[in-house]
Amino acid sequence: MRFWDRLFDMLGFGNRPAPFELLETETGMPHFFGDLRRARQSAKKEDKRKVPDRIAACEKLARGDFRSDINPDLILRRFILGGRVNALCVYMTGMVNERIVNDFVLHDAMHAVLPEKTPDMLAYALENIFAVGDAVAEADWDKVRESVLCGKCAVFLDGAAQAAVLDVRGYEHRGVDVAQNEKVVRGPQEGFSENLRTNITLLRRLIRTEDFVCQLRNAGAQNNIKTAIAYRESIANQTLLAEVKKRLAAIDTDAMLCIGTMEQITERRKISLFPQVLSTERPDRAAAYIMQGYIVVLLEGSPFVNIMPTTLFALMSSAEDDYMRAPQGTLVRFVRFLGAFVSLILPGYFIALALHHQGLLSSEALNTIIYSRRMVYSSIGAEMVFLLLVFQLIREAGLRVPGSIGQAIGIIGGLVLGQAAIAANMASAVLLTIVALSGLGNFCIPDYQLQISTSYLRLLFVIAAWLGGLLALTVALLIIIGYTATVKSYGVPFLTPFSPKTFAKGPLIRRGVIKQHHRATDYTNTVQGK
Amino acid sequence: MKMLEGRIGRQESVCILVQAMASICIFSLHTLIAYEKGNTTYIWMPTGIALSVLAGLGVRWCMSRTGAHDLTALYRGALGRILGGTSLLAVAAALLWQCASLFNHFLSDLHGYVFPTSRYGAIIFWVMLAVAYIAWGGLERIARTGKCVAPLVGFTLLITLLLPIEGYRLYRLYPFPGDTAGGILMLCLRCFVQMLPVILLTLSFTDALQGEKPVKSTIILAGTIAFVLVMLVQLALGLVFTAEQLTNMNMPLFRINMNLLSNGYYLRQDKVSVFIWLMGAVPGGAYLLYGFAYLFCKATGGRNIRPALITGTVLLSCILLLRREALFKLFEGVQGWISHYGGLTILPPVALSFVLQLCKEKRKGAVGRHDA
Numbered sequence: 001m002r003f004w005d006r007l008f009d010m011l012g013f014g015n016r017p018a019p020f021e022l023l024e025t026e027t028g029m030p031h032f033f034g035d036l037r038r039a040r041q042s043a044k045k046e047d048k049r050k051v052p053d054r055i056a057a058c059e060k061l062a063r064g065d066f067r068s069d070i071n072p073d074l075i076l077r078r079f080i081l082g083g084r085v086n087a088l089c090v091y092m093t094g095m096v097n098e099r100i101v102n103d104f105v106l107h108d109a110m111h112a113v114l115p116e117k118t119p120d121m122l123a124y125a126l127e128n129i130f131a132v133g134d135a136v137a138e139a140d141w142d143k144v145r146e147s148v149l150c151g152k153c154a155v156f157l158d159g160a161a162q163a164a165v166l167d168v169r170g171y172e173h174r175g176v177d178v179a180q181n182e183k184v185v186r187g188p189q190e191g192f193s194e195n196l197r198t199n200i201t202l203l204r205r206l207i208r209t210e211d212f213v214c215q216l217r218n219a220g221a222q223n224n225i226k227t228a229i230a231y232r233e234s235i236a237n238q239t240l241l242a243e244v245k246k247r248l249a250a251i252d253t254d255a256m257l258c259i260g261t262m263e264q265i266t267e268r269r270k271i272s273l274f275p276q277v278l279s280t281e282r283p284d285r286a287a288a289y290i291m292q293g294y295i296v297v298l299l300e301g302s303p304f305v306n307i308m309p310t311t312l313f314a315l316m317s318s319a320e321d322d323y324m325r326a327p328q329g330t331l332v333r334f335v336r337f338l339g340a341f342v343s344l345i346l347p348g349y350f351i352a353l354a355l356h357h358q359g360l361l362s363s364e365a366l367n368t369i370i371y372s373r374r375m376v377y378s379s380i381g382a383e384m385v386f387l388l389l390v391f392q393l394i395r396e397a398g399l400r401v402p403g404s405i406g407q408a409i410g411i412i413g414g415l416v417l418g419q420a421a422i423a424a425n426m427a428s429a430v431l432l433t434i435v436a437l438s439g440l441g442n443f444c445i446p447d448y449q450l451q452i453s454t455s456y457l458r459l460l461f462v463i464a465a466w467l468g469g470l471l472a473l474t475v476a477l478l479i480i481i482g483y484t485a486t487v488k489s490y491g492v493p494f495l496t497p498f499s500p501k502t503f504a505k506g507p508l509i510r511r512g513v514i515k516q517h518h519r520a521t522d523y524t525n526t527v528q529g530k
Numbered sequence: 531m532k533m534l535e536g537r538i539g540r541q542e543s544v545c546i547l548v549q550a551m552a553s554i555c556i557f558s559l560h561t562l563i564a565y566e567k568g569n570t571t572y573i574w575m576p577t578g579i580a581l582s583v584l585a586g587l588g589v590r591w592c593m594s595r596t597g598a599h600d601l602t603a604l605y606r607g608a609l610g611r612i613l614g615g616t617s618l619l620a621v622a623a624a625l626l627w628q629c630a631s632l633f634n635h636f637l638s639d640l641h642g643y644v645f646p647t648s649r650y651g652a653i654i655f656w657v658m659l660a661v662a663y664i665a666w667g668g669l670e671r672i673a674r675t676g677k678c679v680a681p682l683v684g685f686t687l688l689i690t691l692l693l694p695i696e697g698y699r700l701y702r703l704y705p706f707p708g709d710t711a712g713g714i715l716m717l718c719l720r721c722f723v724q725m726l727p728v729i730l731l732t733l734s735f736t737d738a739l740q741g742e743k744p745v746k747s748t749i750i751l752a753g754t755i756a757f758v759l760v761m762l763v764q765l766a767l768g769l770v771f772t773a774e775q776l777t778n779m780n781m782p783l784f785r786i787n788m789n790l791l792s793n794g795y796y797l798r799q800d801k802v803s804v805f806i807w808l809m810g811a812v813p814g815g816a817y818l819l820y821g822f823a824y825l826f827c828k829a830t831g832g833r834n835i836r837p838a839l840i841t842g843t844v845l846l847s848c849i850l851l852l853r854r855e856a857l858f859k860l861f862e863g864v865q866g867w868i869s870h871y872g873g874l875t876i877l878p879p880v881a882l883s884f885v886l887q888l889c890k891e892k893r894k895g896a897v898g899r900h901d902a
Contacts (some may be wrong), residue, residue, distance in 0.1 A: 357644070360801055468656050471645070474805040475660040478675065478812055482664045485674030493670075499677040500539040 047142035051156065051163050055088040058156040058163070062090050065145055079106060081129070082114035085121055086158040095151035097170025104131040105153060105166060122160040130155070134167030149224060174303075176202065179281045181448065184320040191281040196226055196300040199283070203230055203296075206287035211235070219262065219299060220251030227262070228298040230286075230305075235293045235526040243490055244295050244308060259302040269487060273457065275449040276489040278310035285319040293526030309492035309524065312484065315447040316340065339444025344454055346438050348461030348473050350431075351384050356469030372428040380431070381466035387427055387435040388459055390417070395439075395455075496523045532834045533824060534668025535738040540748060542673035543732070543739050545680045547752035548759065549814035550728050551579060555721070555760045557639075557811060558632040561779055563717075568708025569773040570717065572764035576757045578721025583753030585722070586729035589880060590746050593733070596887040599742075601734040602828045608883035608890070615829040617879030622825035624727040624876055626842060627868055629818035630849040633657060636811055637850065639781035644801050654850050657812065662843045664816040665823070666836075669738050672820055676813035683810035686803050687759075691766045693787050698769035708773060723873030729753075730880070731821040734828070783807075819846060 052058050059076055066074045077089040087109065091101060112129045114121075126135050138144050139162045144154050151169035176198060179191030192199045200214050211234040219227040227248065231241060247266040256262055259279065267276040277297075280286055281304050286296050289307045297306045307314075316336060321329045353360050354369055361369070376383060394413030398406040414436070421427040438458060445451045457480060464476035487494035496502055502523045555575050564571050589604070598604035601621075605614035637653050645653060664675050707714065732739075732749060739745050767782045776782055787800050823838035832838060853861045 357801065468652070469645075470802065470805050471640070471653065471656050471808075474808055475656045478660040478679070478809060479663050481678050482660075482667055482671050482675045485678060486667050486671045493674065495674060495678065499542060499674045501541045 047140075047145075049141040051139055051141050051144060051161055053159055053161040055086055055156050055158050058090075059088055061141065062088075062148075066148070077106065079110055081109050081121075081125065081157060082112040083110075084114055088156045089153060090148055090156070091153040091168070092148060092151065095171045096153055096168045100132065100168045100170065101153055105155065105168065109155070120160075122157050122162050122164055125155070125157065126164055130164060130166055132166045132168060136165050137162045138165045139163075146224060150226075173198070182280060182282050182285070182319060182446070184282075184318070184323065187320060187323045188282070188284045190283065192283060192286075192298075192303045192305060194301050194303055196228060196298055199298050199303075199305065200228060200230070202283040203287055203290070206283060207232075207290055212290070214298075217248070219256045220248065221253050221256035223255050223257070225256050226300045227256075230290060230296040230298060232290055232293060236295060237293065237525045237527070240309065240490060240524065241295060244297065248297070256299065257301060259297070259299045259304050259306055262297070262299055263306055267489075272487055273453045274312070274484065274487055274494060275315065275447065275453075276308075276310065276487070276494075278307040278314050278447070279304045279449070280307060280319075281305075282319050288319075288322065293524045309490035311489065311492065311496045311523070312494050313497070315450045316445065318446040336444045336446070339441035340454060341441070343438045343441030343444070344458050344461065345473075345477075346441070347384055347388065347434055347458055348465035348476075349470075350434050351381055351462055352465035352469045352473050354380055355466065369428075369430050372430045375425040376428050377425060381462070383427055383431055384435070384462050384466075385459065387421075387431055388438075388455075388462065390421075391435055391439050392455060492523045532836065533827065534670075534820075534835055535735065535824075536668055536670030537740060538670055538673040538738055540739075540744055540751070542677045543735075543744070543748040544752045544755065546673045546676040546813060546817050547728065547732055547748060548755045549676050549680065549683070549810050550817045551725055551752065551756040551814075552759050552763075553636075553811040553814040554628055554632055554724055554728070555579070555756070556763055556783060557781065557807070558628070558635040561776055561782070565773045565776040567710075567713055567773075568705055569703060569764075569768045569776060570708040570714050572761050572768055573707060574714050574718040575721050575764055576761040577718045579725055579753060579757045579760060581718065581722040582725035582729050583749055583757075585726055585880070586733060586749045586753075587746065588884070589730065589733055590742075590749065592884050592887055594742060596891060598887070600736040601730055602825075604883050604887065605879065608886040609879060613879075614883075617876075617883075618825050618829035620875040620879065621727050621730050622822045622829065624872060625731060625818045625825070626822040626845060627872065628724065628727060629815050629822070630846055630853075631865070632811060632815055632818070633661075633846070633850055634853050635781070636808065639784065640804060640808070642780060643784060644804060651851065654847060657808070658843065658847050658850075660812045661816050661819060661846075662839075664813060665819045665839055665843070668835075669735065669820060672813055672816045676817070679809045679813060683806055686806040687763070690783065690786060690803055691762060694766075694770055698766070700769065702770070702772045703768050719873070723876065726873075726876055726880070728818070728821075730876075731817075731825065734821075734825060819843065 049061070052061065055078070059078075062068070062074070062076060068074045068076065073092050073094060075089070075091050075093050079087050079089065081087045089101070089106060108129050108131055109125070112125075115124070118124045122137055126137060138147070138154075144163045144165060147165045148154050151171055153166045153168045155164040155166065157164075173195040174193050176190050176193055178189045182191070183189075190202070192202060196216075203214070204212065209232065211232045213229075213231055213233045215229045216226055217229070219225045229241075229244060229248070244266075248262075251262065251265050253261070253265060263275070263277050263279070264270065269276065278289075286305050286307060290296055294307050294309070297308070299305075317333065318336075321333060324332065358366055373380065373383075378386065390413075394410060394417070397413070398410045400406075401409060418427070418432050418436075422429055422432065442451055442455050442458075445454055461473060461476050464472040468475070484494055485499065493500060500523075559571070589601070592598075593600070593604050596604065596607060598607050602614075602618060605617050608614065609617060633654075637650070637657060641648065641650050641653055664672055709717070729749060732752075733745060736742055736745055739748060763783060767776065767786060770786050771779065771782060779785060781804075784800070784804055819842050820835075820839070822842045823835050826832065826838045826842075827835050849861075
C-alpha cells in the first residue's frame with residue numbers, strides 16, 4: 001500500500017473496499033442518481049452453429065449449453081434406433097409428456113425395423129417411426145436448443161446433420177377455470193388460463209372462420225416467452241396491425257412474465273392515468289372483439305389478453321351488456337356511468353359545498369352536517385381524505401388476502417371500523433355515507449385499472465375542492481376531461497365514438513341485438529365489404 | 531412544425547365555434563351600452579352573428595376562387611408578406627382581446643356573485659390554469675373538451691331558460707324596437723366586428739378541419755346554432771327583465787331565476803350553473819387563446835406554437851389582473867377605443883384581400899386571353 005493510501009486509511013478518509021458489494025456492476029459504480037438512464041440491452045449473440053452429424057458432439061454441445069453438470073432437469077438418453085443407428089434423445093423433464101416420449105418416441109424407435117439401405121435415416125424416422133403429430137427436421141443448433149427449452153424433444157442420429165424436433169409438450173398448468181374477475185350472470189363462465197395453446201384453442205372454438213389468424217412470435221424478452229397476435233385477416237385494419245407488430249417487435253427487456261408488463265412497454269403514454277388497452281380474461285369477450293376487427297395479443301403464462309385499440313366506453317362496458325336485452329343493457333350501462341360519476345365527483349362536491357358554498361345547502365342539510373361533526377376534531381377536508389385513504393386500505397387488504405378472509409375484511413373494515421371511527425370522533429356519519437356511496441360507485445366500473453385510476457382521481461378532486469371550492473373542482477374536472485381527450489390508444493382517441501363521433505355502437509345506448517351484430521364502419525376502420 | 535393542430539371532426543369544430551361565439555355574446559356583454567336605449571339585443575346580436583357568418587362565407591368564397599388554402603395564404607397572396615402578416619397580427623390581437631374581455635366579465639361576475647370574500651387573483655389563477663392547460667394541448671384537446679362539456683352546458687342552459695317560463699311577460703319587451711334604426715345598426719356592427727375574428731380564425735384551420743368543405747359547413751352550422759342560442763337567451767332575458775333592470779345588471783343569465791324562485795332548492799343550486807357555464811366558456815376561451823398563438827406564429831413565421839402560447843397566457847393574465855387591480859382607467863380607455871375602432875384593423879384587410887384577389891384574378895384572366 002502506498003504511503004498516501006495508508007495515511008488516508010489511517011485517518012479514515014477512505015473506506016476500504018469490501019470484497020463484494022451488491023451495488024457494484026460490471027461497468028463500475030452506479031450513477032449518482034441511481035442510474036436513471038436505462039441500461040442498453042446487450043444485443044443477443046446470434047448462434048450460427050449447426051447440428052453436428054455425430055451424436056457424441058451433439059451430446060457435448062447439449063451438456064455444455066444446458067449445463068447438465070448442475071442442471072438435473074436435462075435428460076440425455078442414448079439409445080439405438082432399430083438396433084443399428086446410435087441415437088440421442090434430449091428433453092427437459094417436467095416440460096414433456098413422459099408417456100408420449102416413452103411410448104411413441106423411445107419405444108417405437110427401439111423396436112423399429114429399418115430397411116437395408118436408407119439414404120436419409122432422419123427423414124425415414126420422421127416418416128415411419130416417430131408417431132408424433134408435430135415433428136420436423138432442424139439443422140440450426142439455436143432452434144433445436146430453443147425447442148428443447150420450450151418443452152419439445154430433440155432426437156439426434158449418428159450420421160445425420162439434423163435433429164428431429166418432436167412436439168411432446170406436456171407440462172403442468174392450470175386448467176380452464178371460471179373467470180374470476182369478470183363474472184357474468186348470463187353467458188359463458190370459462191376464462192383464459194396460463195397456457196397459450198389452451199387460450200388460442202378457446203378462441204378458435206368460438207371463431208370458426210378461415211380468416212382467423214393467430215401469429216406466434218417471440219415476445220422479445222430474454223426469457224424467450226411466446227406471444228400471439230390474434231385477428232381476422234380479411235377485416236382487420238392493416239395499419240393497426242402493422243403498428244401492433246411494430247410495437248411488439250420493439251420490445252427488448254429482461255423478463256416478460258405478465259401481459260401487464262407488455263402493455264406498459266408497448267403503450268405510448270407511459271405514465272397515463274388510463275389504460276390504453278382493454279384487458280380481459282374472458283374468451284367470449286375477446287372473440288367478440290376479434291369478430292369486429294380488433295386485434296388481440298396473448299402471452300404465454302398470462303390468463304389475460306389485451307385487446308387493442310380501446311376507448312373509455314369499451315373500458316366501461318361489460319361482457320354481460322351484450323347478453324342482455326337492449327333496454328336492460330342500456331339501463332345497466334347508464335347506471336354504471338352514473339356510479340362512476342358519483343364516485344368521482346360526490347366527495348369533492350360535498351367538500352366544496354360544506355367548506356366554501358354553505359349557501360347552496362338547505363338549512364336542514366347544513367344542520368345535519370354540523371350536528372354530525374360537532375365532536376370530530378379534524379377539519380372536514382382532512383377527514384374526507386382520511387376516510388378515502390382508509391377505504392383504499394380496506395380495498396387493498398381485501399384484495400391481497402385469500403377469498404373468504406378478504407370478504408370478512410371488507411365487512412369488518414366497512415362496518416366495524418366505520419362505527420368505531422364515529423364512536424371515537426374520528427369521522428362523522430355524513431362523510432362516512434358519502435365515502436361509502438362513492439366507493440360503491442367505484443365498484444360499478446368494470447375495468448380494474450380504470451377503477452384504480454378513478455379512486456385516486458377522486459382524491460385529487462377532494463383536494464381541489466378543499467382548496468378552491470366549486471371553482472377548483474370545475475377546473476380539475478376540465479383538466480381531466482382535457483387530458484382524457486388527448487389520450488390515444490393505438491391512434492384511436494380515447495373518447496371515441498363520442499368525440500370524435502364515429503358510426504360505432506352508441507357509447508351509452510346499446511343497439512338491438514340484430515344491429516349490434518352488424519359490423520359498423522367505426523374507429524377501427526375495418527376492411528369493408530366483408 | 532409544432533403547431534398542435536391535429537385533426538378534428540365537424541361536431542367538435544361546430545361545438546367549439548358555438549361555445550366561443552355564444553360565450554362572447556352572452557357573458558362579455560357590456561350591459562350599460564347594450565340596454566341603454568331599450569332592449570334590442572335579441573335583434574342586433576343574432577343579426578351581428580349572421581353578418582359575420584356571411585362575411586366568413588364571403589372570405590371562404592374568395593379563398594376558393596383564388597386557390598388560397600387558408601386565411602394566411604389569402605392575406606399573403608393579396609396583401610403581400612408584410613402587410614398580410616400585419617393583418618394576421620391584427621386578427622390575433624383581436625382574438626386575445628376577445629378572450630380577455632370574456633374572462634374579464636365572467637371572472638368579475640364570478641367574484642361578485644359566488645366568491646365575494648376571495649381574492650380576485652386566486653380566481654384568475656384557477657381559471658387560467660384550466661384555460662392554459664386546454665390551450666396547451668392544441669386544437670384537438672380544445673375541440674374535444676368543448677364537445678365533451680357541450681351537452682352538459684346545453685342542458686343547463688335549457689333548464690335555466692325553462693325554469694322561469696311562468697314569469698315570462700311580453701310587455702317587458704316594450705318599447706319595441708327599443709332603439710333607433712341607426713342605434714341598432716351600430717350595435718349590430720359592433721357584434722359583427724366582435725364575431726368576425728372568431729370566424730376568420732376558423733378559416734385558418736383548413737387542414738385541421740379536414741378540408742375546405744367542412745370549414746364552410748362548420749361556419750354555417752355553428753353560425754346557425756349560435757344565432758338561435760343567443761336569440762333565445764336574449765329574448766328570455768328580455769321577457770324576464772325590463773331594459774331598465776338589465777342596464778345595471780351583471781350577468782343577467784345568472785339572475786334570471788331569482789325573480790321567480792324567491793326561496794327553495796333551485797335558488798340554492800343556481801350558483802352551480804355558473805360553474806357549468808364556466809365549463810363552456812373555458813374551452814371557448816382556450817380556442818381564442820390558441821387562435822392568437824396560432825395566427826401570431828403564422829404571421830411571424832414561428833414554427834413552434836408553445837412560446838406564443840406562453841406569451842398569450844401571460845399577457846391574458848396580466849390584462850385580467852390590471853383590469854381589476856391597478857390600471858382600471860387605462861383599461862377602460864383601451865377597451866372603449868377597441869370597442870369603437872378595433873374593427874377598423876380587421877375589416878379593411880378583409881375587404882382589401884377580397885378586392886385585390888379579384889383584381890389579380892381578372893389580370894390573370896386577361897393575360898391568359900391575351901396569350902391565347
